[in-house]
Amino acid sequence: MDVQNKHIVVIGAARSGLAVASLLKRKGAKPFVTDRNELEPSVCSRLAGQEIPFEHRGHTEKAEQGDFAVLSPGVPTEAPLVQRYLNSGKEVFSEIEVASWFNRTPVVAVTGSNGKTTVTNWMDHTWNLAEIDHHTAGNIGYAFSDTIDTAQEKQAVLLEVSSFQLDHIRSFHPRISLLLNITPDHLDRYEHNFDKYAAAKFRITENQSSGDWLIYNYDDKTIAGHVESLKKKEDAPRLLAFSGRQELSGIDGAFVRDQQIILTFNREEEILMPTTDVNLSGKHNLNNGLATALAARASEIKSDVIRESLSSFEGVEHRLEQVRTVGGVRYVNDSKATNINAVWYALDSFKVPLTLILGGRDKGNDYRELADQIREKVHTVIAIGEATPMIEEQLKAIVPHFKTADTMNEAVRLGKRNAKRGEVVLLSPACSSFDMYENYQHRGNEFKKAVNRL
Template sequence: MAGRSRVVILGAGESGIGAAKLAQLKGFDVFVSDYGVITDKYKAALEKLSIPFESEKHTEELILNANEVIKSPGIPSTAPIIKKLVEKGISVVSEIEFAKRYTNAKVICITGSNGKSTTSLLTYHILKNAGLNVGLAGNIGQSFAAQVATEDFEYYVLEISSFMLDDMFRFRADIAVLLNITPDHLDRYDYKLENYAASKMRIIQNQTQNDVFIYCADDEESIKALMHIKPLAKTYAFSIVKEVETGAYLKAETIHILTEPNKELTMSISDLALQGKHNIYNSMASGIVAKVLELRNDTIRESMGNFKNIEHRLEHVAKISGIDFINDSKATNVNSTWYALESMTTDVVLIMGGVDKGNDYSMLKDLVKSKVKAIVCLGKDNKRIHDAFEDDVDVIVNTFSAEEAAQIAFHLAKRGDAVLLSPACASFDLFKSYEDRGNQFKAAVREL
């Protein structure tokens, strides 16, 4: 086997396993290392492919001999193993960067502090309905690398986080969308908003005048960042407060999308499937992408009118006494709960817990401190949640049924708050599946 280039993958989650599949397919000598516990599903996937791996440790002599390392977005650049790799001059990239080398598909990359998942799903929905051969990846769905290895899509809609962008260097987006920049997980950015903003702006790195950049003209931090970085790409802005020349704007309850003269799409906001101010922005961004790709107006309108956000993924259940109840039962890992909390704009009563898969809750700490007023545990053994967050929230309560969890959360919340079921754990201690957990929660909310 001498002479084969060695690729080491750090982190054996969805993106790590996908990267391992693609690297093996491309003839690399592959090794996977995870400092945490590798789930049975991903262990089985690696065993099936006969890819060597290690769990709950990083063995330096098996990692520091890599030609290149692909790291999970969850691993910060301050992790000791990453520092050692950088000191040795070993290239460390994201799965997205690695996978992009092996596809000629057009990539539509969507980033922002809030609304990424919804906008990515809506954009994918519009493109798919218009008959394009399109995949959905990044922070959402199946890993990009796994799809590059096994599918033959001509377009990809990629939901991209700042953590991914930090490990992207040569990657180029054909269409880049920046929804907004709000102060978020600044612990990874030396507590400086400008560092986080610079990370988000990497979405336009390597773009040429043949590419497209779409941004929000109402977002203060995006505008500030654009004063320092001039995009080479063709730019389109969207706004709900002023008219823009090319892009999208709101006037008299109607969205106007104009990517070139005399080719305007108009749509009443009451016809949009996604309601709420933040969703007008998301719909505008998706609509501009569709117009840039020259899809037909009636196709775009139809898709923007019939889109359904996936069940059990940040699904709005009801508003009771001014409290929003949100079902995110599909969040069976810490990462998903992190995204759910990241998207919240109000104080949150968080319902979490279940079968803990060796979760590292530390990545949630800052979001819990800033947004969560109480945690309602829903599971048989909640000790690790208490240990993780006892210093960050005033109230942590144990419950053992969806009904009990919904009732207690309702009492802990006040008008204007949100009750969010986003468990960060598997459901099998009390429920048949995450769908069963979500459905029982929804039924319990409707009984309140």
């Protein structure tokens, strides 16, 4: 896409929006940034310093005058301004699509309902151990657009990619894509239609061809169905499957046999390492490790480096993060668990009685899907945020003790009052944070502050 002298409207002045506006300015375009919210003075100063015109506290007619629009991931397709562009026949692109126009470095892109932050960081750890120069960006850290000026000097760009970022791509093309899992999430952004949400995730493979790799979860039926349709393409990407549940026969990928991780390439098996040597616990983290190992192998990273990575990676902040033990009770921050499936995996990681802090802004959850895990392990649920009435309606009769809290500090103190030595108080909300906090990191940090006050 030639952007020289094009008038391009960037909708949303969050991290990605600011990054793509700056990139477009550097590439000779005439970006205009619009945001319906009030911008921080530092953001206004940043835009003014780059001579990028902007507006905030609402959208004026200027916002409709772009040759095309670029969206920050937080802006839904249903937003009136976006719809006006689409209805007028003008194109709308995501930030990662625009960044990809100027990228000349192989992209490894990870998506999925759960685990994508862990896998992206795990790959970053692996690439560091392999001493491969790279950027790690996308839905974590900093925006893809921020990597462009130096990416030509790098050997890889590792991207965490959300469904929102994939909604408006056209030519975005990962050399290696990873589909970890697809479970109901963000359905409020997809008309409460799971198939539409899954279709957005599948777009990561849209422009891949026979010179590329797709690494996918063999055990996920939704993904497996998509892979079967991909196989019918004449120039389908090369496939690598991973499974934590069953041995893979006749296909390349990674699986477990007799507590050993097995890698298969070109139908030749290699015993990589014992599963007991993987540093992160839990079945979901075993899957994350298998996916990471395959991405590394597809990038020609040696097995000894992969072994070292799987045995030394310590996880990411706000994902089953051990905060502190007080009076024999462990406090665990899983603020990044913003959907039901993530909470299910979190509960599956513990074998001791739990107090569970749930809630925030609901995204169309059915909390009853946690019923079996709660009956088995959770004696107290503490609900917070806007979702409290829904959580109470669906879970109060299931859990022995149900409580509500107005603040995180109150929730943590209730947790302390109800938990006994040897137990765990777990923040694993199943909801977005935007009713009370700026983001899940802010929520997790407030939880940690509250725990450290005990």
